[in-house]
Amino acid sequence: MLVYTTMxxxxxxxxxxxxxxxxxxxxxxxxxxxxxxxAFICHVGFAVDGQPFxxxxxxxxxxDQLFIHGSAASRMLRSLSKGIPVCVTVTLVDGLVLARSxxxxxxxxxxxxxxxxxxxLTDEREKMAALxxxxxxxxxxxxxxxxxxxxxxxxxxxxxxxPLTEVSAKVRTGPPKDDEADHALPVWSGELPxxxxxxxxxxxxxxxxxxxxxEYILRYDRRKK
Amino acid sequence: MLVYTTMxxxxxxxxxxxxxxxxxxxxxxxxxxxxxxxAFICHVGFAVDGQPFxxxxxxxxxxDQLFIHGSAASRMLRSLSKGIPVCVTVTLVDGLVLARSxxxxxxxxxxxxxxxxxxxLTDEREKMAALxxxxxxxxxxxxxxxxxxxxxxxxxxxxxxxPLTEVSAKVRTGPPKDDEADHALPVWSGELPxxxxxxxxxxxxxxxxxxxxxEYILRYDRRKK
Numbered sequence: 001m002l003v004y005t006t007m008x009x010x011x012x013x014x015x016x017x018x019x020x021x022x023x024x025x026x027x028x029x030x031x032x033x034x035x036x037x038x039a040f041i042c043h044v045g046f047a048v049d050g051q052p053f054x055x056x057x058x059x060x061x062x063x064d065q066l067f068i069h070g071s072a073a074s075r076m077l078r079s080l081s082k083g084i085p086v087c088v089t090v091t092l093v094d095g096l097v098l099a100r101s102x103x104x105x106x107x108x109x110x111x112x113x114x115x116x117x118x119x120x121l122t123d124e125r126e127k128m129a130a131l132x133x134x135x136x137x138x139x140x141x142x143x144x145x146x147x148x149x150x151x152x153x154x155x156x157x158x159x160x161x162x163p164l165t166e167v168s169a170k171v172r173t174g175p176p177k178d179d180e181a182d183h184a185l186p187v188w189s190g191e192l193p194x195x196x197x198x199x200x201x202x203x204x205x206x207x208x209x210x211x212x213x214x215e216y217i218l219r220y221d222r223r224k225k
Numbered sequence: 226m227l228v229y230t231t232m233x234x235x236x237x238x239x240x241x242x243x244x245x246x247x248x249x250x251x252x253x254x255x256x257x258x259x260x261x262x263x264a265f266i267c268h269v270g271f272a273v274d275g276q277p278f279x280x281x282x283x284x285x286x287x288x289d290q291l292f293i294h295g296s297a298a299s300r301m302l303r304s305l306s307k308g309i310p311v312c313v314t315v316t317l318v319d320g321l322v323l324a325r326s327x328x329x330x331x332x333x334x335x336x337x338x339x340x341x342x343x344x345x346l347t348d349e350r351e352k353m354a355a356l357x358x359x360x361x362x363x364x365x366x367x368x369x370x371x372x373x374x375x376x377x378x379x380x381x382x383x384x385x386x387x388p389l390t391e392v393s394a395k396v397r398t399g400p401p402k403d404d405e406a407d408h409a410l411p412v413w414s415g416e417l418p419x420x421x422x423x424x425x426x427x428x429x430x431x432x433x434x435x436x437x438x439x440e441y442i443l444r445y446d447r448r449k450k
Contacts, residue, residue: 043268045279054270054314056336089279101372111281145412146327153328175429183431187370193424203415204400206408
């Protein structure tokens with residue numbers, strides 16, 4: 001019997017070990033999962049004939065898997081389906097770090113880098129479950145309200161699964177770290193937090209005025225998760 | 226005499242020509258520049274021994290050049306300095322597109338993909354000018370207030386320049402595109418705009434209470450540019 005155990009932390013690999021500023025690195029699973037669950041856009045990197053490409057796309061995490069999806073006709077998904085090395089990076093920008101010296105300016109951020117190979121889901125029930133998880137990740141509460149994918153739509157959609165095994169997080173928080181000699185300079189220094197906030201929902205032309213905006217849209221906030 | 230002419234638009238290449246949804250693609254220089262000037266984080270993709278990496282970093286555009294920078298000790302900058310193929314992608318997420326069918330959900334976004342090879346700046350004045358442009362791009366108004374880089378700091382900083390030649394933009398805007406058969410479904414549908422907004426500036430421990438927060442920080446808004 002195969003007993004599958006999720007380790008608390010990821011194991012560092014030569015590719016995910018930080019050589020500089022190691023204090024910013026983390027292999028802690030909770031740190032990684034919190035970043036992956038707050039964001040919903042990743043940047044997918046892969047090379048074709050030696051030329052790297054970086055493509056933004058949405059994703060969802062379910063347990064130890066990261067799902068990305070798209071049209072079965074997509075070049076990116078067809079390339080990745082062949083089982084080539086991929087790097088998926090997720091970045092949250094938390095604010096500007098404003099120092100007294102130009103040199104010590106920085107950015108507060110949280111990022112996750114995932115290396116591995118992705119595999120297409122072939123089982124229709126698995127694909128449907130992944131698409132459900134996708135919507136639950138990006139717009140929690142909506143799946144039950146909308147028309148779910150029919151057979152044709154499922155066929156037109158490729159879902160790739162990337163195992164979360166070679167994974168690392170990098171986090172910078174807190175104030176600038178100026179040289180002591182600069183501390184007395186009369187320059188306002190500190191942090192300027194940046195947030196992603198939802199604006200006013202904008203109904204489309206086919207939504208009657210009597211149709212109430214759902215609570216999960218009115219209260220949409222990635223930071224609550 | 227070399228006369229340098231900036232063409233209005235970028236020329237499509239086999240790598241930057243969209244095969245699917247070509248209506249989302251653009252080679253228009255103004256579209257590209259507007260995206261590059263609103264964002265300040267890019268994702269840099271490159272391969273080392275066949276393994277792709279995607280690293281988030283800040284950037285600035287000056288004319289037909291994109292600058293990235295960092296510690297001279299950075300693995301990414303040392304790899305790129307060798308003149309290997311790179312892909313730099315910039316993404317702005319403008320909102321969620323909420324359709325009546327799961328299948329037609331989407332995201333409104335603007336992205337730019339730049340392919341090419343980066344070169345380190347070697348001239349100290351060029352490096353200084355690039356760092357000035359960097360700060361002017363990320364925090365306009367601040368460069369003149371802060372202590373500028375000294376010789377040591379300049380030496381410790383690598384600045385790479387990537388020419389904007391093989392470049393394309395991709396943009397999705399507007400409401401969902403549901404199947405007509407779904408239009409009568411009683412599901413609120415439309416767009417939920419997302420914005421990056423600055424929070425309250427947080428002074429660090431060395432900033433006296435008497436030090437006023439500069440206007441350019443109080444009014445910080447990427448969208449104004």
